[in-house]
Amino acid sequence: MGEKVLMKGNEAIAEAAIAAGCRHFFGYPITPQTEVAAYMSKRMPKIGGVYLQGESEVASINMVLGAGAAGVRVMTSTSSPGISLMAEGISYIAGSDVPCLIVNVQRGGPGLGGIQPSQADYYQATKASGHGDFQMLVFAPSTVQEMVDLVAGAFELGDKYRMPAMILSDGMLGQMMEPVELPEKRENPEDNKPWAASGHQNKRGHNVINSLYIDPHELERLVVERYKKYDAIKETEQRAEEYLADDAEIIIVAFGASSRVSRSAVDMARKQGIKAGLVRPITLWPFPEKFLAKHAGHAKVFLSVEMSMGQMVDDVKLAINCSRPVEFFGRTGGVIPTPKEVLEQIVRLNGGGYRCR
Amino acid sequence: MTGDLNILLAGFGGQGILFTGKVIAYAGLMGGREVSWLPSYGPEMRGGTANCSVCLSDKTIGSPLVTMPDVLVAMNLPSLEKFEGDVVPGGLIIVDSSIISKKVSRSDVRAVYVDASNIAESNGLKGAANMIILGRMFRETGFCSAEILDKGLQKSIPPKKIELLGNNRKAIQLGIDS
Numbered sequence: 110m111g112e113k114v115l116m117k118g119n120e121a122i123a124e125a126a127i128a129a130g131c132r133h134f135f136g137y138p139i140t141p142q143t144e145v146a147a148y149m150s151k152r153m154p155k156i157g158g159v160y161l162q163g164e165s166e167v168a169s170i171n172m173v174l175g176a177g178a179a180g181v182r183v184m185t186s187t188s189s190p191g192i193s194l195m196a197e198g199i200s201y202i203a204g205s206d207v208p209c210l211i212v213n214v215q216r217g218g219p220g221l222g223g224i225q226p227s228q229a230d231y232y233q234a235t236k237a238s239g240h241g242d243f244q245m246l247v248f249a250p251s252t253v254q255e256m257v258d259l260v261a262g263a264f265e266l267g268d269k270y271r272m273p274a275m276i277l278s279d280g281m282l283g284q285m286m287e288p289v290e291l292p293e294k295r296e297n298p299e300d301n302k303p304w305a306a307s308g309h310q311n312k313r314g315h316n317v318i319n320s321l322y323i324d325p326h327e328l329e330r331l332v333v334e335r336y337k338k339y340d341a342i343k344e345t346e347q348r349a350e351e352y353l354a355d356d357a358e359i360i361i362v363a364f365g366a367s368s369r370v371s372r373s374a375v376d377m378a379r380k381q382g383i384k385a386g387l388v389r390p391i392t393l394w395p396f397p398e399k400f401l402a403k404h405a406g407h408a409k410v411f412l413s414v415e416m417s418m419g420q421m422v423d424d425v426k427l428a429i430n431c432s433r434p435v436e437f438f439g440r441t442g443g444v445i446p447t448p449k450e451v452l453e454q455i456v457r458l459n460g461g462g463y464r465c466r
Numbered sequence: 467m468t469g470d471l472n473i474l475l476a477g478f479g480g481q482g483i484l485f486t487g488k489v490i491a492y493a494g495l496m497g498g499r500e501v502s503w504l505p506s507y508g509p510e511m512r513g514g515t516a517n518c519s520v521c522l523s524d525k526t527i528g529s530p531l532v533t534m535p536d537v538l539v540a541m542n543l544p545s546l547e548k549f550e551g552d553v554v555p556g557g558l559i560i561v562d563s564s565i566i567s568k569k570v571s572r573s574d575v576r577a578v579y580v581d582a583s584n585i586a587e588s589n590g591l592k593g594a595a596n597m598i599i600l601g602r603m604f605r606e607t608g609f610c611s612a613e614i615l616d617k618g619l620q621k622s623i624p625p626k627k628i629e630l631l632g633n634n635r636k637a638i639q640l641g642i643d644s
Contacts, residue, residue: 113495115488115491115492115495115501115503115621140507140508141507141508224507224508225508280507281504281530281531284504284505284507285502285503285504285505285530286488286491286502286503286504287501287502287503287527287530288495288500288501369527369528369529369530370528370529370531371528372526372528372529373528373529374528376528445529445531447529447531447533448528448529448533449533449534
């Protein structure tokens with residue numbers, strides 16, 4: 110660990126990936142993500158890595174599949190419309206049990222939308238990143254330092270479970286600078302991937318990386334196996350940060366950029382004597398149900414604060430089994446909520462003015 | 467100085483708004499504080515206005531977007547008009563009076579006028595009005611020590627452009643003396 114430096118979130122992601130041993134980057138520029146690719150284009154040639162700008166997002170994600178199948182640490186990064194273009198490839202990667210890192214620095218949607226920060230790809234990231242039965246590991250950093258830490262963790266867990274992992278960032282976290290401490294460099298993460306199609310040198314049989322299964326029973330068996338793995342992940346990999354939640358009567362649930370705004374609002378509410386707290390999901394899939402369920406006893410109401418039209422609300426309701434009202438406050442289209450706006454909602458709820466029961 | 471300080475810097479693209487924010491953020495970091503730096507990005511920057519939120523705190527920073535600044539630095543008229551109303555009562559507004567002839571209309575904030583662009587020009591430091599403003603902000607708020615401010619400046623200038631250090635130092639001093 111060295112001295113702290115100021116880095117943009119996007120640059121920190123790139124440097125953290127390099128430190129984690131990633132030497133293969135394929136991508137296509139799009140605001141507000143472009144600094145990730147720009148940083149990689151400068152650094153990769155100097156360290157013997159590959160930086161390649163594909164002719165499109167579709168090409169880039171398929172290059173990720175190829176490199177991942179060969180067992181190397183590989184990543185891509187894009188912003189919201191780019192993920193839609195990559196959807197097919199992400200499904201193929203999941204169906205081929207290939208680990209990789211996908212970064213989404215979200216912007217407002219739908220369509221071309223805008224370029225300002227958003228969290229409106231929550232459903233896409235956690236429920237439907239492509240066709241078919243599959244999941245991705247989804248991590249939601251809220252600081253630049255956490256981006257760095259989660260990049261390494263996402264690569265590790267992706268390798269461990271042989272599945273794609275996503276860092277779900279947004280334009281605010283990507284563009285802002287904060288102090289970071291970069292981790293020690295890690296070499297040779299490619300070791301110990303006996304499944305990889307990396308050359309058998311006549312010492313073993315062929316490894317086949319594939320997502321095509323014509324026999325429905327064989328495909329069903331594989332998908333069911335994969336879901337057993339997902340169940341194990343749900344059991345062991347949920348992560349969340351709790352802030353002043355233990356005695357809270359009003360619990361805000363927020364991740365990423367909106368969790369920082371919410372944290373400020375919680376501090377303001379506490380100064381007014383209102384028992385507000387925050388549960389901040391760090392993993393969005395698996396959703397940290399356990400961290401929410403344990404507060405359902407003492408909380409009177411939950412408030413999901415998002416930069417979308419309320420895509421996380423249902424997951425909060427399910428996590429607490431609808432045992433308490435779950436309210437929503439959000440801004441969308443690239444607008445960042447202010448702490449004052451969130452405080453107004455807390456004050457309203459403190460007065461018992463629930464919209465839902 | 468300790469405690470939270472939320473700073474909003476705003477002006478035209480090319481005036482060094484983002485760089486000024488970076489120097490403040492690095493000074494905060496060198497002083498052992500929590501810091502965040504958030505720029506505006508996209509077409510509003512290309513269209514002419516740039517702004518930058520900087521938070522300095524002794525605690526974990528929540529929202530890095532400064533919506534209620536303790537200090538507003540306005541380096542063009544649209545920025546002053548847009549953000550003047552957001553400054554907290556008792557806050558500070560620093561205006562580059564070479565560029566903005568309008569006065570701050572509020573009476574519950576402290577307004578400081580610095581003839582920054584003209585001072586820069588007459589001292590052969592064209593383009594360094596931002597550092598003159600920074601020097602003055604340092605004097606008005608004492609947000610760090612002079613030594614730490616200089617460290618922040620050194621950290622903010624890339625090694626390839628280190629020859630710019632002297633002029634930036636000079637401009638900061640002119641701001642302190644303004």
